[in-house]
Each structure stands twice: as C-alpha cells, then as structure tokens.
Amino acid sequence: MKPSLHPEEEKRLQELHRYGILDTEREKDFDELVEIAADICEVPVSVVNFIDAGRQWFKAEVGLGVRSTPIETSLCGHVILQGDFVEIPDTLQDERMADNPLCTSDPGFRFYAGAVLKGANGLPLGTLCVLDHKPRTLTDRQRKVLQVLSKHVMSELNLRLSLEEERVLRREVDHRVKNSLASIGAMLSMKARRTSNETLKMELDDASTRIRSLSSLHAELHELEAGGRVDLESLFDRVQTDLRYLIPDKATLSIEVQSIEASPQLANALLLIVNEFVSNSVKHGLKDGEGNIQVLIEGDDHSWAIVCRDDGAATALDAERAMAKAGLGTRVIHSLAKTLSADAVWTATGNGMKLSVSSKNTEIH
Structure with a gap:
C-alpha cells in the first residue's frame, strides 16, 4: 500500500x-x-x-x-x-x-x-x-x-x-551598515560641495573620504568571515587602494605581501593592524602631511610576520608610549597581536615609527 x-x-x-x-x-x-x-x-x-x-x-x-x-x-x-x-x-x-x-x-x-x-x-x-x-x-x-x-x-x-539563520541575519546587518556608511559619506560630500567656507569644505571632504574608506574596509572584513582561505596578496591590493584615501596627497603608501594564503582569522587581524598603523601615522607621525608609510607581510598561518614603518617624526619616547598602550590605536594593535599569540613591538629613533608583530620564531626586518 x-x-x-x-x-x-x-x-x-x-x-x-x-x-x-x-x-x-x-x-x-x-x-x-x-x-x-x-x-x-x-x-x-x-x-x-x-x-x-x-x-x-x-x-x-x-x-x-x-x-x-x-x-x-x-x-x-x-x-x-x-x-x-x-x-x-x-x-x-x-x-x-x-x-x-x-x-x-x-x-x-x-x-x-x-x-x-x-x-x-x-x-x-x-x-x-x-x-x-x-x-x-x-x-x-x-x-x-x-x-x-x-x-x-x-x-x-x-x-x-540556527547558525545558518544567524549568518543570514549578520549578512543583512553588514549590508545595512555598509549602506549606512556609504550614505553618510555621500551626505558629507554633498555638504562639502555646497559650503563656501574653505576650511569647513576641507574638513567635510576629509570626513567623507574616511567614511567611504571605512565602508570599503567593512566590506573586506565581512568577506573574510565567509570562511575558507584568504589570498593575502589579492586582499591587500584592494585594501591598499582604499587606504590611500586616508593619507594626504603628499604622502605615499606601499604594502608588500610575500605570502600565499592565510586563515580568515589571521588575515582579519593583519588587515586591522595595517589600518590602525596607517591611521596613527597620518594623525601623529607624518610631518606636515608628507612622508612614506611602508608595510611588509610575510609567511602563512604557521610562520608569519608583519612590519609597518613610516619616516615621520616619532621618537624613542613615542615608541615607549606605544608599548605602554597610551593611545586607542596602539591598544587595538596590542589586543590584535594578543589574539594571535604574538607581541607588538614599537621602536623609533627620531626618524619614524616601526611596528613589528610576528609569530614565534619568525623575524623580518
């Protein structure tokens, strides 16, 4: 039957x-x-x-x-x-x-x-x-x-x-956050075009650029959470383009990646470390908006290292403050390093700041 x-x-x-x-x-x-x-x-x-x-x-x-x-x-x-x-x-x-x-x-x-x-x-x-x-x-x-x-x-x-429904909800939230950031950036840009105050115009343009860059970085971080392996060279090629909006016209940014793939967790942390270092260099390190920021990333999940440096005015005292986690950006970087079971080391001699973070038994210069 x-x-x-x-x-x-x-x-x-x-x-x-x-x-x-x-x-x-x-x-x-x-x-x-x-x-x-x-x-x-x-x-x-x-x-x-x-x-x-x-x-x-x-x-x-x-x-x-x-x-x-x-x-x-x-x-x-x-x-x-x-x-x-x-x-x-x-x-x-x-x-x-x-x-x-x-x-x-x-x-x-x-x-x-x-x-x-x-x-x-x-x-x-x-x-x-x-x-x-x-x-x-x-x-x-x-x-x-x-x-x-x-x-x-x-x-x-x-x-x-339940896990799948949570992922769907998170994707929706991420999508809305990205759209909101893009809308705020567009609104600031529109206000900048309408104002006749040059100082205000510059401030609004700068804020708009930073918001758009943040929106792009948010999208990158969301993609990393999707899982699988991450091509670091491809990732930082895209990130480098976005970060250039954060730096002054007379400054340069160079990111070199000598690595093939990494886990989403490592790629996510490296991305945030670079973003914080660049932001700190622009705000505190570069002289009169001029100078160079360089980033070198090597290795894979088992043996990796990242060195970020600028040729600004940072001194040994500034490095000590960074090691002591005196600022929000340095606290964020130290926290990220800790999640990777690594240490963040800051050094400076008056000719710029250098940040080194690496896995155990790994070193680059």
Missing part, C-alpha cells in the same frame, strides 16, 4: 526543505548514530531518513546500501502519519505493509521500529528507524535509546539551522 500524504503535506515539505539537509553528503555525526542504533537494537539495518515528495531519502544508513527509495515502497511514509514512536513486530501482519515488496521479498523486512523526527513546527520530517529480517520486538531500553538518538538528530539539525 502506498503511504497517504500527510494532512499538512505542503507545510510539512516546506519545513523539511527549510533544514537544507536533503541531498547532502554522508557525515560521520549521523553515520555513528545509526551504527549505535543498529548495535543496541541488535538489527542488521538502521537509517536516518526524510520523506520528500515522491521519495524517501537517507541521510545515514547501515546495512541498506542505497541513498533513496521510491515513496511507493516507503515504510516510514506510513509511520510519520502516526505517533512519535512506532513499532511493528511483523510487517506482514500489518495491512499497510503486507503487500510491500520490501517486506514480501526474500529476505524482506519483517520487523520495523522507528522514532519520528519532527521539525520545529511539530510536523514529521522522517524517522530514525531499525529493521530486521525476522519478526521480533524491542526491549524498553532499546526503545528508549532509539528515541534519545532521534532527539540527537533533530538537535543537530536545529543547531545548524
């Missing part, structure tokens, strides 16, 4: 698809659950399955050897229409399964027990079930284990769903 559709089939399928689990690769977390279920219940077959439109799809299975079967022969398609737990001692004595080729074949599935997997809205999505080729019953302990394992399946799926 073909299983009937659930009374709220459309809503049930929407909930199933919301979890995004269908047609994903096999995973150890789920494979281990069906292995435990089969072992505890002493059966040859155990599966985690979901009832999709027209098919029964298996996220994990032991003893079955397939990833999907037609809905016409689905035993679980009947079970999800019942309660939270269903046990059928002999399938050939059940009118719904007595003519099912999966049960009547040799060897067929003569025993079935399954705990229903329910979505956040309470609708059934599939089951964690065990099957045997001979009629039998489970012990109370075995039934309890199946129910507990089914809760683990849904806990894992609900956790993944």
